[in-house]
Each structure stands twice: as structure tokens, then as C-alpha cells.
Amino acid sequence: MESIRFRRWCSLAVSGIRYKPDRERVYAELYGHMEDRYEALTEAGVPPEEAESRVLAAMGSAEETSNILERVHRPYWAWALWAARCLLLIALLLALLSVPRWIMAQDIVKLPEGQRETFALPYREAQGIRDTRTFYAKPMSRASSDGYRFILTCAAGRHIECDDPDWIEEHDEFYLAVEVFNLRPWAQYSGILREFCAVDSLGNVYGAFNRTPHGGDTPLLSGNAYRTGLCTVTWILSLRNFRSQGAEWIELRYDQGGRDIRLCVDLKGGGTE
Amino acid sequence: MRGVRRFFDRIPRRLRVAVDLTLAAALLLALYVAAGCPAFGEENEFRRAEKAGMMGPSEIMDWVAVQRGWPSVGYDRVLIGDDGDAILFYTYTTGRGTSSLEGRLLRREKTEGLLLTPLPCGSVNFWQSTEVLPLFLFADDPDAVRAEVLLRLTGEETVTLTGDRRASEGDGSNLPGFFYFQLPVTGANREALESLMSCASTFADYGEDFPAVIRLYDAGDRLLTETDYVIRPRRRQQPG
Numbered sequence: 001m002e003s004i005r006f007r008r009w010c011s012l013a014v015s016g017i018r019y020k021p022d023r024e025r026v027y028a029e030l031y032g033h034m035e036d037r038y039e040a041l042t043e044a045g046v047p048p049e050e051a052e053s054r055v056l057a058a059m060g061s062a063e064e065t066s067n068i069l070e071r072v073h074r075p076y077w078a079w080a081l082w083a084a085r086c087l088l089l090i091a092l093l094l095a096l097l098s099v100p101r102w103i104m105a106q107d108i109v110k111l112p113e114g115q116r117e118t119f120a121l122p123y124r125e126a127q128g129i130r131d132t133r134t135f136y137a138k139p140m141s142r143a144s145s146d147g148y149r150f151i152l153t154c155a156a157g158r159h160i161e162c163d164d165p166d167w168i169e170e171h172d173e174f175y176l177a178v179e180v181f182n183l184r185p186w187a188q189y190s191g192i193l194r195e196f197c198a199v200d201s202l203g204n205v206y207g208a209f210n211r212t213p214h215g216g217d218t219p220l221l222s223g224n225a226y227r228t229g230l231c232t233v234t235w236i237l238s239l240r241n242f243r244s245q246g247a248e249w250i251e252l253r254y255d256q257g258g259r260d261i262r263l264c265v266d267l268k269g270g271g272t273e
Numbered sequence: 274m275r276g277v278r279r280f281f282d283r284i285p286r287r288l289r290v291a292v293d294l295t296l297a298a299a300l301l302l303a304l305y306v307a308a309g310c311p312a313f314g315e316e317n318e319f320r321r322a323e324k325a326g327m328m329g330p331s332e333i334m335d336w337v338a339v340q341r342g343w344p345s346v347g348y349d350r351v352l353i354g355d356d357g358d359a360i361l362f363y364t365y366t367t368g369r370g371t372s373s374l375e376g377r378l379l380r381r382e383k384t385e386g387l388l389l390t391p392l393p394c395g396s397v398n399f400w401q402s403t404e405v406l407p408l409f410l411f412a413d414d415p416d417a418v419r420a421e422v423l424l425r426l427t428g429e430e431t432v433t434l435t436g437d438r439r440a441s442e443g444d445g446s447n448l449p450g451f452f453y454f455q456l457p458v459t460g461a462n463r464e465a466l467e468s469l470m471s472c473a474s475t476f477a478d479y480g481e482d483f484p485a486v487i488r489l490y491d492a493g494d495r496l497l498t499e500t501d502y503v504i505r506p507r508r509r510q511q512p513g
Contacts, residue, residue: 077286084293091300095307102307146327186310187325195327256380257328257356 005052006034012062016070019078026069034059109226139176141263145254148192149181152252152263153234157242174239176223176252176265181232188227193235196254196261197221200247206239217241221252319352319363322378331356335439335448339392339407351392353409353451359383360411362393379473386413389422389485389502392453393473405455406466408434410487412450417489417497420452424485424504426465432456472506 010030017023034055041051059065139152155176162168178193191210198206198221206221214220223237237252244250248268254261281289305311312318316333323329331354339349354361359382379393392407410420422434434454458466469483483504489497 077290080290081286081293084290084297088293088297088300091297091304095300095304098307099303146324148327184310184321184324185306186312186321190325192325192327254327257358259327261327 003034003038003052005056006031006038009056009059009062010034013059013065014069016066017073017075018070019073019075022073022075022078026073030059106230107227108230109228139263139265141265143261143263145259145261147182147184147187150261150263151179151181152265153177153179155250155265157267172242172245174242174244174250176237176239178235178237178252178263179228179232180225180235181229183231185231188231188233191225192254193223193225193237195256196252198239198250198252200244200250202244202247204243204247206241219243315350315352315363315365318365319354319361319378322363323354323361326378326380328361328378328380329354329356331361335451337392337407337409337453355411356380360388360390360409362409364393383411383413384502385500387411387487387500387502389487389504391470391473391504404458406458406470408454408456410436410452410454412452412487412489414489414497415449416491417450418492419490419494421488421490422454422485423488424456424483426462426469426483430462430465432462469504472504474506 010027013030014023014027017026037055037058038051041054042048046054139155141152143150155174157172157174159170159172160168161170180193182188182190194209195211197208197211204219206219209220209222212218212220218241220240221237222240223235225233225235228234239250244267248266250265250267252261252263252265312321315336319333320330323331333352333354335353337351337353339351350365352363352365354363359380362379362381364377377393381388381390388409388411390409392409408422408424410422412420418438420436420438423431424434425431434456436452436454439448439451439453456462456466456469465481468481472483485502485504487498487500487502489499491497
């Protein structure tokens with residue numbers, strides 16, 4: 001049933017609601033309510049015009065209703081919701097454009113399990129090089145500083161012999177694996193382990209890669225980093241020109257800028273393969 | 274669909290605003306990480322580089338703009354900090370092209386209160402005769418207002434550089450112990466200066482040593498100290 005009087009009353013009653021969707025919803029509710037009452041009266045035998053008048057009288061003053069509805073239906077949260085949805089939509093679009101590409105660009109590698117495989121040198125077997133008397137030390141030394149967490153996970157020493165001594169002389173090698181964890185994304189590619197040096201119980205010093213001349217028979221701590229997790233980089237380090245045979249421990253050290261970080265490898269009581 | 278809409282309409286608006294804002298914040302955070310976590314500002318980049326390199330915290334004392342040589346265009350800005358034991362240099366590149374030292378924080382330790390080093394701007398390529406090599410001197414003597422450096426470039430050639438203590442911008446007060454020099458490039462010293470420039474790099478261990486004599490003068494032009502010093506590549510500065 002279409003009633004111009006009802007429509008006029010409802011329009012006036014919702015005129016104070018500033019947020020249009022709320023205004024339309026409340027208009028529809030009020031009009032539906034008035035229609036229901038009108039139908040109930042006409043079914044009870046009341047003439048249509050009188051039923052209209054009774055419904056309008058029962059609804060009361062449109063101006064007063066408008067004032068009440070204006071106080072109840074403040075637009076601020078509605079506008080805030082609209083703005084939040086716009087922001088969410090923009091953020092979603094931008095993220096869909098950038099985040100998948102970032103995820104695919106992460107070159108996270110999975111290093112082989114096991115200590116032997118971690119330090120594997122595949123070319124050696126093919127070229128007549130043998131490693132004998134591989135010795136595994138007991139590390140799991142930990143340290144932390146400046147948001148970094150260092151874990152020395154494994155260490156191994158080996159003796160290398162070669163069928164062709166003119167190509168590679170018989171010598172000893174020592175390797176360490178250090179996991180570096182840092183929650184800060186911009187610190188993931190720091191070359192901080194290249195500032196570490198190594199010292200053994202015999203007093204030998206293996207210089208830091210960034211602070212020691214390379215080449216010759218200078219003892220040196222060197223290595224490469226592999227991104228093994230979103231927040232983790234694993235360094236495979238080697239002690240070049242190894243001369244710690246008979247030492248009881250080897251320690252990685254960083255002592256610049258007032259810091260004192262030590263990661264110790266206990267060479268006693270380890271096991272052979 | 275209508276049922277879903279009715280369900281969401283029943284949730285209070287405040288809660289829906291909070292949920293939407295939280296989701297938007299999470300997505301923007303993911304976007305920030307995907308963009309490489311930009312630092313927004315040179316000082317923030319400097320502090321980040323300190324944390325990443327486990328250096329500092331230092332006090333940022335000065336910054337220097339060094340014009341880059343052809344074919345690069347623009348300036349390198351070098352932020353200089355002092356952590357008490359060493360001077361930290363952070364190179365921030367502007368303009369076109371890149372520098373191998375961009376975003377690198379280099380720490381140079383003082384030797385008995387002195388540090389003489391090329392500024393690590395990395396962009397001087399000596400292709401033009403108007404180029405200069407910038408040198409930095411730190412002297413931990415509060416009375417020194419003028420410095421003179423006698424730098425031996427080759428076996429025969431020694432250059433004399435003089436400079437006054439640098440005044441900081443703003444209040445115009447003098448920075449403690451900061452002196453800057455410019456070493457002009459000539460055809461004869463080009464090779465020596467390239468070797469000297471490499472001393473500013475983290476990775477160089479080749480090249481020669483450059484002996485120098487550093488003289489400090491007070492406000493009355495009286496000689497305070499005269500010290501022998503050697504500029505050498507970082508990898509040969511100290512073992513271990």
C-alpha cells in the first residue's frame with residue numbers, strides 16, 4: 001500500500017540521520033512498521049483513511065522522532081568504517097602487487113642435514129683427494145648482541161691427503177657452522193661474521209676476514225653465508241692455514257665497539273666419524 | 274549472501290572498524306617488509322647500519338657532501354659519527370648512479386687520539402684534473418684549531434695540506450678535532466691517489482703505506498704536537 005502521508009512522515013523523521021545508508025535503512029523500517037499497523041487496522045474493519053490517521057497519531061511527532069534518531073544514529077562510526085574499508089582495500093591491492101613477488105625473491109636455501117654433508121667438498125673425491133680422520137667437536141655455544149643471536153651448531157676437523165702432492169699438499173682443515181638469527185629484516189645480509197677472529201688454546205690467532213691481509217700462510221677465519229630462513233643466516237666458516245693441532249679449544253671472538261662475543265668449540269672429547 | 278550481510282551488520286561498528294584497521298595495518302606492515310624496510314631518513318639508516326654491524330652507538334657529529342666524478346652525477350653524503358674509540362663513516366648516495374660504498378658503515382679506529390684517512394665516498398675516479406681526494410683528520414686535542422699534514426705520496430713527492438678545525442652548521446661552533454683537506458689530482462700523482470683512495474675501502478689489502486706527519490697548532494699558531502702517522506689499508510692496520 002502506498003501512502004503519501006506515511007512517506008512524508010518517514011522522510012521527515014529520518015531527515016536528521018546524516019549517514020545515507022543508515023537513513024535509508026531506518027526509513028524502510030519505519031515505513032514497514034506503519035504499513036503493518038495500517039494492515040492490522042484495516043483487517044479489523046477500520047476505514048482506510050481513519051486507519052491512516054490512527055497510525056500517524058500513534059507514531060507521534062515526526063520532528064521529535066527526527067531529533068531522537070539524530071542522537072541515536074551518529075554518523076562518525078559509519079564514516080570511520082567506510083574509511084577503514086577504503087584503507088583496507090588499498091592495502092590489500094598494494095600487498096597483492098608486492099608481497100608475492102617478495103616471497104618468490106627470497107633465496108632461502110636448505111643446507112644438507114648432518115655434519116659431514118654440511119662441510120661436503122664434492123669435487124675432492126673426483127680429484128684423488130681423500131679426507132681421513134674426520135673429527136667432530138662439541139659446539140652448541142651461544143651468544144647474543146645487538147639483536148643478533150649466534151649459535152655455533154657444528155664443527156669438524158679433517159686431515160686431507162692427495163694422490164698428487166704436487167697439486168695439494170697434505171694438510172689439516174677445520175670448519176664451523178654458525179647460525180645467526182636476527183628479527184630485523186634489514187640486518188639479514190650483514191657480513192658481521194667477517195669481523196670475527198678465532199683464537200685457540202695454544203695462542204694461535206686466525207685473523208678476521210675484513211681486517212687481515214689475505215693470501216700466503218696467514219692464518220685466517222673466512223667463510224660464506226647462506227640464507228637458511230626468513231630471519232636466519234648460516235655461515236660456513238673455515239680456519240685457513242690451520243695450525244691448532246693439539247689445541248683444547250677454539251674460540252670465535254668479536255671485541256669491537258665495547259662488545260665481547262665468544263663462541264667456543266671444545267676439542268676434547270669429540271668423536272670421529 | 275543476504276545472510277552473510279545480516280551477520281556482519283549485527284557486529285558493532287566499532288568492532289568492525291577495529292578489525293578493518295588491524296587487517297590494513299598487517300597488510301601495510303607486509304608491504305613495508307616487501308619494500309625492503311626503508312629507513313626514512315639518513316640518521317635512521319645510520320643507526321640501522323650501526324645495529325647491523327654491531328657498532329656504536331656513536332654520536333653523529335658532522336656530514337660532508339662530496340661531488341661525484343664523471344660519469345656519475347650527484348653527491349655522496351658522508352655522515353660521520355664518533356663512538357669514543359673510533360670514527361664511523363656512513364656513505365649515503367644521492368643523484369644518479371650508485372657507489373660501491375653506498376649504505377656501508379665503516380669504522381676506523383683512532384690511534385693515540387688521531388685518525389687520518391681518505392673520506393670513504395668511493396666516487397672519485399680521477400678522470401678530471403679538477404677532481405680532488407678528500408681527506409679527513411680527527412685529532413683529540415681540544416686546543417688544536419689548525420692542522421698541517423705532510424703526506425708522502427711517493428718516494429719523492431710529499432704534499433703539505435693545511436686546514437682549520439671544521440665549524441658545524443647551525444650554531445657555528447667548532448666541531449672537536451675535525452679537519453678536512455682536499456688533495457688535488459694531477460697527472461703525476463694520479464696513481465698514488467688511487468692507491469691512497471683504496472685505503473678507505475673495507476676490502477683492500479693491497480697498495481702501499483702512506484707515511485705522514487701531523488702537526489697541530491693552537492689559536493696562537495703555536496705548535497702543540499707533531500706526530501708520525503701511517504695511512505694503510507684497513508686489512509693491514511691491525512692483526513686479528
